[in-house]
Amino acid sequence: MSQRDRDASTRERLLDEAEALFAEKGYNAVSVREIITAANCNLAAINYYFGTKKNLYLEVFRSRWISRARRVQEHFWRLLEDQKPLSLTVVVKCLAQTFLEGPFSDEENRRQHQLMGREMDRPTEASDLVHEQAMKPFFAKLAGIMRPLLPEKLTEEQLMLNIMSIFALVLHFYLARNGISRITGRQYDTALKAQLVEHIIRFSLTGLGQGFTPEAETNQERN
Amino acid sequence: MSQRDRDASTRERLLDEAEALFAEKGYNAVSVREIITAANCNLAAINYYFGTKKNLYLEVFRSRWISRARRVQEHFWRLLEDQKPLSLTVVVKCLAQTFLEGPFSDEENRRQHQLMGREMDRPTEASDLVHEQAMKPFFAKLAGIMRPLLPEKLTEEQLMLNIMSIFALVLHFYLARNGISRITGRQYDTALKAQLVEHIIRFSLTGLGQGFTPEAETNQERN
DNA sequence: GTCTATAGCAGGATAGAC
């Protein structure tokens, strides 16, 4: 337990440790005993402050996840503002940098992505919050500024799929960090993460396109 | 319970229902009582056939996941063989089709991806199997055929990141199906999935590149 | 506000009849 944790109120310590554990292992894999041990308090404290384990989980989203999402998004728009004029490259670069390296510590970033990943996989009541207050408005605003940068023929749905694909890469390169370490044989550290940012930018903008040839395209059409 | 399930041996029914439940909810969220209810047998059967819950989980991978992975990969190479001459487009198309629509039912595909997703997120003993017997050899062989289709300056690591990115999209568009339905407002059905295949092929080959401009690139370099 | 003690229940595992 850090100094800051010792100083913080029991309630704050509980939220903090609960968030870390829920993010790392998922709701069902965490027991309240684990949480109270990490927060260095007693079993009854959870009931006193939050009523139930489930409500503690929801409170993690209400008082931590959502506000952090807001701050990340503000960070993104500020970053974008600094890089005018707008272009696809700039938008993707700001997205990758914001969501992979972000305005927070590695630890906070990881929590944020893991919690979201779990909610996307198996939604709980927290999903309503996540979608309504964070994802839906952000995606809508993002679509608004990307729309004029992309071909007009693109449907709204294709635009959304494009945006979701960038997030898919960011999210995957966080959540599957174990698999990535295994495949590349490298530690998932700052150096690797910086390389992942570069990769995501390049892949999002051009795909594998470096080797894309008209003949290949023609070949595809024939099948 | 289907007719096939009723006919299958208790052992097979247990493996089948356990796989479905583990894939859907994760190891910790599933109780053995849930499994034996679904498999329509008694509690002692799990101990009799598999010893422990954990070993039942591992057996799901040993006797189901791995063999299915082999069959999926064989399907991919056959598909690729039929589409010569090789090109990036062909490879990506076969990958997307194989892993999103595959040679199996929707249900089996979902199980396969969900189980893998869980192991990438939080590895258990099953991860060794998954990586050594399925992912590592497949990625290596895939890298071998894609290498000549991509620029020579590409490092082995960049090549792997490219391959992993395609899989990231496939995996995400399975695992986050709830979020996708929320964003697009559509049911995650066959029609949507076919559209996702098209999208993954296009995004993997060209990214957002439709709107990619030299000025934007120049702008990026300045930052 | 924080503690101890415990109720009440569900979990995995197992013994032993058939």
Place this chain on the structure above:
DNA sequence: GTCTATCCTGCTATAGAC
């Protein structure tokens, strides 16, 4: 090979002392 009955552990939640 399949069953019932049961053990024991660990869980969430709560009552009540301080």
